[in-house]
Structures are given as C-alpha cells and as structure tokens.
Amino acid sequence: MSDHHPTGIKRWLFTTNHKDIGTLYLWFSFTMLLVGGAMAMVIRAELYEPGMQLVEPNFFNMMTTMHGLIMVFGAIMPAMVGFANWQVPMMIGAPDMALPRMNNWSFWILPFAALMLVMPMFMGGDFMQGQGPAFGWTFYEPLSGQYNKLAFFIFAVHLLGFSSIMGSINIIATIFNMRAPGMTLMKMPLFVWTWLITAFLLIAVMPVLAGAVTMMLTDKYFGTSFFDAAGGGDPVLFQHVFWFFGHPEVYIMILPAFGIVSQIIPTFARKPLFGYASMVYATAAIAFLSFIVWAHHMFTVGMPVAGELYFMYATVMIAVPTAVKVFNWTATMWKGSMTFETPMLWAIGFVFMFTIGGFTGLMLGVAPTDFQYHDTYFVVAHFHYVLVTGALYGIIAGVYYWLPKWTGNMYSEGLGKLHFWLSTISVNVLFFPQHFVGLEGMPRRIPDYNPMFADWNAISSLGGFVFGASQILFLVIIIMTIRGGKKATDQVWEGAEGLEWTIPSPAPYHTFETAPEVK
Amino acid sequence: MPDKMQETKQDKTETNNKRVVGVSSLVVIAMFGFGFALIPLYDVFCDVLGINGSYQTIEDGTYDAKAETERALKNGVDESRTITMQFLVTDNDALDLEFKSRTKSLTMNPGQIKEVSYYVKNRSNKPMVLQAIPDITPNMAKKYLAKIECFCFKKQTLQPGEEKEMPLRFVVNSALPEKFPVLTMTYRFIDLNYKAGVDTKSGYLQTVQVDSTLNDIN
Structure with a gap:
C-alpha cells in the first residue's frame, strides 16, 4: 500500500489523514492535561494547609479558572475528537473523514486558541502578578466584565468554538455519508452513535456560547448593556445563556466516554452489549433532556418556586436514561467470561465511580438540598467524580484499548495495571474527602479556609499529588508502547468485534479504500 | 464500468456532504441567533412570572x-x-x-x-x-x-x-x-x-x- 505523504513537520502541518489528525488531537489533549494538571497541583499545594502559603489570592483564582478552562476545552473535548478521528472511519469502514481539509483546519486552530487563552498569564510584572482570567471557568458577569484582558479570553473561546463546530460537522457528514455498504445506523458501534449525538449537541450549543461571549465583548468595548445592570441589562441573564450552553456541554464531555466504555465492556466480558437499542435511545434521551435543565446550576439565584420545581423534576428525570446505561453495562458483564486487562479495569472503574458522581448529582439536583450544597466543595467533588473518574477514565480506558491497534505494539500490562491502581486509589483519596468538607460548608474557589477543614484538605492534597504523578507513568507507558513491545495481533483482544479489528496492527496509513461489506 | 460506478458513488457522497455542511451551518447560525433571542424571551418570562419586571421597566425607561x-x-x-x-x-x-x-x-x-x-x-x-x-x-x-x-x-x-x-x-x-x-x-x-x-x-x-x-x- 502506497502512503505518500510529506515527512517531518510538514507531514503534521499539512496532513488531511484522519489518523494523523487523531494523533495530533490526542497529543494536544495530553499536553493540556499535563498543563491543567500542574495548575491543579498548585491549587492542592496551597490548600494543603489553612492560611496563605505559596501563592497570591489572585494567582490562586487564576489557577482554578485556567485549570477548569484548560481541562474542559483543552484536554477532555480534544481527546474525544481525537478518538472520533481515529476510530469513526475505521469503525464504519470509511477511508477517511468526509471533509479532510476542514479536519486539518479544525485541529490547527486549537493550539493558537490555547495560546491566546494562556498568554495573559505571562503579562504581569512577574509570574505571580500574571493577568490571566481569574473569574472562574463559568466567567459569570459582572465580575468577568471587569477583567482588563477580556478580549484574549473571548477570542480564544470563539476559536475553540469554531474548531469544535467544524469538527462536529465533519463527524456528522462522515457518519451519515461514509458508512460501508450494509452498515445501517442501528448496526453502528455504540461509540459512533454517542459521537453522532455529541456532534449534534456541539453544533447546537457552541454557537450559544459564542453569542454569550460576543455579548460580553460588546458590553465591554462597544457600550452595549446586555449584562450590565447600570445600562438596563441583567447579570442573571448571563447565567441563563451560559448554562444553556453549559449543561449540554457536560454531556458533550461524557457521552463519547459512554461510547468508549460500551465498546470495551463487551470485548472483555465476551458478550454482545446488553440492550444495544436502549443504549442508543438512552443517549438520545440524555441529549434531549440536557437542553431543558440548565437552571439547576442556579437554583440559588432567586427563581420562583414553580421554576425551581420544574428544573428540579426535569433534572432528576435524567437519572432514568443514565440508569438504563449503567444497568446495561452491568448486565453485559453479568455471567460473561470476564478478564481484567487494563482497559477493562479502567472501564469498570468508570462505571463504578461515574455512578457515585451521578448519585451526588441527584443530591444537587434536588432544589432544597442544593441551597445547602451550592458553591461548596460538595459540588467540586461531584463534578470531578463525573469528569475525572468519568470522562477522563473513559479516555484512558480507550487509549489502552486502541493503543495496540494504533501503534502495533502491546503496552506493558503490569505497568498499565499499576497505573490503574495508583490512579484509582489516589483519585478517591483526592476527591472523596471533598464531599465531607463540602457538606460541612467549605466554599469552593477560596484559597484559604477555616482550620476545621484542615485534616480532610491535607488528605485530599496528598491524594492529588499521587494522582498527578501517576499520570506521568501514563506518559511513560505510552512512549514505551510507541517505541516497541510485544507485537499486537490484528484482532488484539480475544473478544474484540468490529471493523477496526479486521485490519492489520498497526493500522495502515490508508484503510478501507475499498469499502468492506457489512452483513 | 466498475470505474464509472465508483465515480457516481463519489459524486453522490460529495453532494451529500455538501448537504450536511449546509444544513449544519444553518443550525449553527440559527443557534447563534437563538442565544440573542434568549434576551427578549428572558424578559417575557420575567414578566409572566412577575420577577424582575418593574426594575427593568425602571432601567429601560x-x-x-x-x-x-x-x-x-x-x-x-x-x-x-x-x-x-x-x-x-x-x-x-x-x-x-x-x-x-x-x-x-x-x-x-x-x-x-x-x-x-x-x-x-x-x-x-x-x-x-x-x-x-x-x-x-x-x-x-x-x-x-x-x-x-x-x-x-x-x-x-x-x-x-x-x-x-x-x-x-x-x-x-x-x-x-x-x-x-x-x-x-x-x-x-x-x-x-x-x-x-x-x-x-x-x-x-x-x-x-x-x-x-x-x-x-x-
């Protein structure tokens, strides 16, 4: 098979190959994960003891803000797009993405957007005086409107939005138009389904986010008053517009992880996925519900009781399709011939700990209790259980699962398992105590705290340092696997089924130039 | 003959791609507009529910x-x-x-x-x-x-x-x-x-x- 392509840096700059672009996305995401992770380490180091030790309060606020923005927009979302690029064409028997040149563009916008986002951090006199955004990743008005380098932030968000929207259109076009003959929609692997639905969510809500930041831009520089009370605007409006984007956004981050886990569990349980159709419908139901529950993020803003009740019931309803998924994964494992290779460990970890995050979500979704939990560490614990042990665990599981197909080499099973156990123990030491301090009333986003919270915070910080360090091990494992190791077979896993396992390992540069026949 | 079939299939895919791009772009533009449409919608809701109403009328004259x-x-x-x-x-x-x-x-x-x-x-x-x-x-x-x-x-x-x-x-x-x-x-x-x-x-x-x-x- 001839695979002519430029070499060196030009290969990566000009590539339109879905595998190259997938690789670029995944490395970009890993870099951002380490950058955002380093910021989390600063946060945990400062919170190790009560009182101010290491950083200035504004620097701390900048760390929490940038950590959130980088992890959401730089690490989790691009990683999922990276998986889509690598896997969707191989799973539906397509030679490449539908719009390869746009694909190149969607990726290459990202590094510049990230650069623009972090640049103000280096614009102070010294590093501690950095002028990065320090208003929380949700950038609530009116606080964010007072930020003197707002334009950097706004245009970075615009660029990230462009990238996501183009990536999504590409994925929709690929899935609709490039499937191999016989690959009907209801035969598609679940990962492809979850990404199709995610792509629809993205093109529906990223423009709303773009609208919100555009309003901030004109408020700040062109004298409008969308959110400025002094001019007849309303800061609460900002929260509504933001969360109309923000709630679907959290499903954008988790749905592809659902898809990855739905590929892995049947492989290692050696049974087909239980309730395939119900999984598809549950995913669609979650996506639909995500549009009508946004104000549960703002129960305490001052809503009429009718509004509180509506958003509470709608929110709690999401537990139904989500439970369908969790029960289906469990039923897939039931009486299966299970083995526990590294991807399966991460996938089971995902199911278990994502469910913990789901339950705390139910607690937060109940309006009267939310008044107690709002803006405390309980919320922090909740969304880290669903995003770290949920989305990130899904990503790591997927990397271990498909790495042999991508590189042609098996990773070290021993090191992979070490990585899993180190991470899983430390991540619980890190986040579980945050439930306790949250219930006792420790506010989030604060660099100093009441000494009564000291013990749990110290424990949480220690867990954080171990969890952070164990991701360096992940990097080492990946590099070792790329450089060599036991050769992977074409099928890689005994129980693996699907088109991507019919091609050689490593996957050739061009695959499925002649479409396979799916029966 | 097979070459020709291949070609028609490719043309068809390209037409379909254009359609997906067109429709998706329309959705994107519409949703950008919807973000701004949330402002009057928000005012209407506030009026109906009796929240915020009189302040806004004071502020907007x-x-x-x-x-x-x-x-x-x-x-x-x-x-x-x-x-x-x-x-x-x-x-x-x-x-x-x-x-x-x-x-x-x-x-x-x-x-x-x-x-x-x-x-x-x-x-x-x-x-x-x-x-x-x-x-x-x-x-x-x-x-x-x-x-x-x-x-x-x-x-x-x-x-x-x-x-x-x-x-x-x-x-x-x-x-x-x-x-x-x-x-x-x-x-x-x-x-x-x-x-x-x-x-x-x-x-x-x-x-x-x-x-x-x-x-x-x-």
Whole structure:
C-alpha cells in the first residue's frame, strides 16, 4: 500500500489523514492535561494547609479558572475528537473523514486558541502578578466584565468554538455519508452513535456560547448593556445563556466516554452489549433532556418556586436514561467470561465511580438540598467524580484499548495495571474527602479556609499529588508502547468485534479504500 | 464500468456532504441567533412570572409611575392592619461613596402614601454618574409596590464632595397579601463611569456615550 505523504513537520502541518489528525488531537489533549494538571497541583499545594502559603489570592483564582478552562476545552473535548478521528472511519469502514481539509483546519486552530487563552498569564510584572482570567471557568458577569484582558479570553473561546463546530460537522457528514455498504445506523458501534449525538449537541450549543461571549465583548468595548445592570441589562441573564450552553456541554464531555466504555465492556466480558437499542435511545434521551435543565446550576439565584420545581423534576428525570446505561453495562458483564486487562479495569472503574458522581448529582439536583450544597466543595467533588473518574477514565480506558491497534505494539500490562491502581486509589483519596468538607460548608474557589477543614484538605492534597504523578507513568507507558513491545495481533483482544479489528496492527496509513461489506 | 460506478458513488457522497455542511451551518447560525433571542424571551418570562419586571421597566425607561400609582391606590387604605417597611442600602465597594437611608424602618397601613429620604455623598475627587439599582424582598411582593417618585428613575450626577438628599415617595397596594407583613427595600449605586474607568484617558467622554443607551424618565 502506497502512503505518500510529506515527512517531518510538514507531514503534521499539512496532513488531511484522519489518523494523523487523531494523533495530533490526542497529543494536544495530553499536553493540556499535563498543563491543567500542574495548575491543579498548585491549587492542592496551597490548600494543603489553612492560611496563605505559596501563592497570591489572585494567582490562586487564576489557577482554578485556567485549570477548569484548560481541562474542559483543552484536554477532555480534544481527546474525544481525537478518538472520533481515529476510530469513526475505521469503525464504519470509511477511508477517511468526509471533509479532510476542514479536519486539518479544525485541529490547527486549537493550539493558537490555547495560546491566546494562556498568554495573559505571562503579562504581569512577574509570574505571580500574571493577568490571566481569574473569574472562574463559568466567567459569570459582572465580575468577568471587569477583567482588563477580556478580549484574549473571548477570542480564544470563539476559536475553540469554531474548531469544535467544524469538527462536529465533519463527524456528522462522515457518519451519515461514509458508512460501508450494509452498515445501517442501528448496526453502528455504540461509540459512533454517542459521537453522532455529541456532534449534534456541539453544533447546537457552541454557537450559544459564542453569542454569550460576543455579548460580553460588546458590553465591554462597544457600550452595549446586555449584562450590565447600570445600562438596563441583567447579570442573571448571563447565567441563563451560559448554562444553556453549559449543561449540554457536560454531556458533550461524557457521552463519547459512554461510547468508549460500551465498546470495551463487551470485548472483555465476551458478550454482545446488553440492550444495544436502549443504549442508543438512552443517549438520545440524555441529549434531549440536557437542553431543558440548565437552571439547576442556579437554583440559588432567586427563581420562583414553580421554576425551581420544574428544573428540579426535569433534572432528576435524567437519572432514568443514565440508569438504563449503567444497568446495561452491568448486565453485559453479568455471567460473561470476564478478564481484567487494563482497559477493562479502567472501564469498570468508570462505571463504578461515574455512578457515585451521578448519585451526588441527584443530591444537587434536588432544589432544597442544593441551597445547602451550592458553591461548596460538595459540588467540586461531584463534578470531578463525573469528569475525572468519568470522562477522563473513559479516555484512558480507550487509549489502552486502541493503543495496540494504533501503534502495533502491546503496552506493558503490569505497568498499565499499576497505573490503574495508583490512579484509582489516589483519585478517591483526592476527591472523596471533598464531599465531607463540602457538606460541612467549605466554599469552593477560596484559597484559604477555616482550620476545621484542615485534616480532610491535607488528605485530599496528598491524594492529588499521587494522582498527578501517576499520570506521568501514563506518559511513560505510552512512549514505551510507541517505541516497541510485544507485537499486537490484528484482532488484539480475544473478544474484540468490529471493523477496526479486521485490519492489520498497526493500522495502515490508508484503510478501507475499498469499502468492506457489512452483513 | 466498475470505474464509472465508483465515480457516481463519489459524486453522490460529495453532494451529500455538501448537504450536511449546509444544513449544519444553518443550525449553527440559527443557534447563534437563538442565544440573542434568549434576551427578549428572558424578559417575557420575567414578566409572566412577575420577577424582575418593574426594575427593568425602571432601567429601560418604560416604568409608568402614574399608572402604577393609580393601580396601587384604587383599593384605598387598609386601616385594619399595618405592615413594616425597611429601607436598606447596599455598599458598592468600587465607589468612594457615602450612601444611607434616613429612615431605617416605618410602620404603615397599606394604601398610604409615604415619603422617605436617602443621603448620598461623593467622597472621591472625581465626578460620578450614578444609577440606583432597586431590589425588594420578598420578591413576590414587588408588584404591590408603586413608586411615585424615586431617585432611581434617573441617573444622579455628583461632583467631587457633593452631597444630596434624595426622596423616595411610594405607596403599597392594600391588596398586598397578608403573608407579607414586612417588606424590605434596598438600593445599590452603580457608577456609569465604570466602563470608561477601564480607559482612564478617554474618561468622561466615553461615559456620555454609555449614558445615551439609558432613557431617562421625566
């Protein structure tokens, strides 16, 4: 098979190959994960003891803000797009993405957007005086409107939005138009389904986010008053517009992880996925519900009781399709011939700990209790259980699962398992105590705290340092696997089924130039 | 022959791709517009649910003080009960301003017209253009309160060191439900110079430009 392509840096700059672009996305995401992770380490180091030790309060606020923005927009979302690029064409028997040149563009916008986002951090006199955004990743008005380098932030968000929207259109076009003959929609692997639905969510809500930041831009520089009370605007409006984007956004981050886990569990349980159709419908139901529950993020803003009740019931309803998924994964494992290779460990970890995050979500979704939990560490614990042990665990599981197909080499099973156990123990030491301090009333986003919270915070910080360090091990494992190791077979896993396992390992540069026949 | 079939298939895929791109782009543009459409929708919801309504009408200049007062007065004075009105102010940390209510609290019959006074002094050495932002607790009592005259109806310009007594005349509709025995009003001043404050050089001129987006009542 001839695979002519430029070499060196030009290969990566000009590539339109879905595998190259997938690789670029995944490395970009890993870099951002380490950058955002380093910021989390600063946060945990400062919170190790009560009182101010290491950083200035504004620097701390900048760390929490940038950590959130980088992890959401730089690490989790691009990683999922990276998986889509690598896997969707191989799973539906397509030679490449539908719009390869746009694909190149969607990726290459990202590094510049990230650069623009972090640049103000280096614009102070010294590093501690950095002028990065320090208003929380949700950038609530009116606080964010007072930020003197707002334009950097706004245009970075615009660029990230462009990238996501183009990536999504590409994925929709690929899935609709490039499937191999016989690959009907209801035969598609679940990962492809979850990404199709995610792509629809993205093109529906990223423009709303773009609208919100555009309003901030004109408020700040062109004298409008969308959110400025002094001019007849309303800061609460900002929260509504933001969360109309923000709630679907959290499903954008988790749905592809659902898809990855739905590929892995049947492989290692050696049974087909239980309730395939119900999984598809549950995913669609979650996506639909995500549009009508946004104000549960703002129960305490001052809503009429009718509004509180509506958003509470709608929110709690999401537990139904989500439970369908969790029960289906469990039923897939039931009486299966299970083995526990590294991807399966991460996938089971995902199911278990994502469910913990789901339950705390139910607690937060109940309006009267939310008044107690709002803006405390309980919320922090909740969304880290669903995003770290949920989305990130899904990503790591997927990397271990498909790495042999991508590189042609098996990773070290021993090191992979070490990585899993180190991470899983430390991540619980890190986040579980945050439930306790949250219930006792420790506010989030604060660099100093009441000494009564000291013990749990110290424990949480220690867990954080171990969890952070164990991701360096992940990097080492990946590099070792790329450089060599036991050769992977074409099928890689005994129980693996699907088109991507019919091609050689490593996957050739061009695959499925002649479409396979799916029966 | 197979070559030709291949070609037609490719053409078809390209047409389909164009269609997906077209439709998706329309969705993107529509949703960008929807973000802005949320603003009027939000106002409609606030009106229907009775939240935020009167403030916005004060701020955007459509508050009809006369009509509101007539509506509040038509039920007469309810002498069978009294309510307590409390008058608070909220400090704005960003402003070097002395701001207080002369009357902290008063007891009155619903339907009576009352007047209280607020004191404000610009302690800084810069002129200020201020807009008062009102609030009332409990929220649902808002529609029973009519402001006959209020310093929040218009912007207040204060020279350095200037002080002012500002009246608030109001009436509470005697249809006010009995579950609201205490109403708490609060005001907070926002500096309309604040946007200009980012750019100290252009200062006052920019303020005037911002002001033009405000419609004064009276």
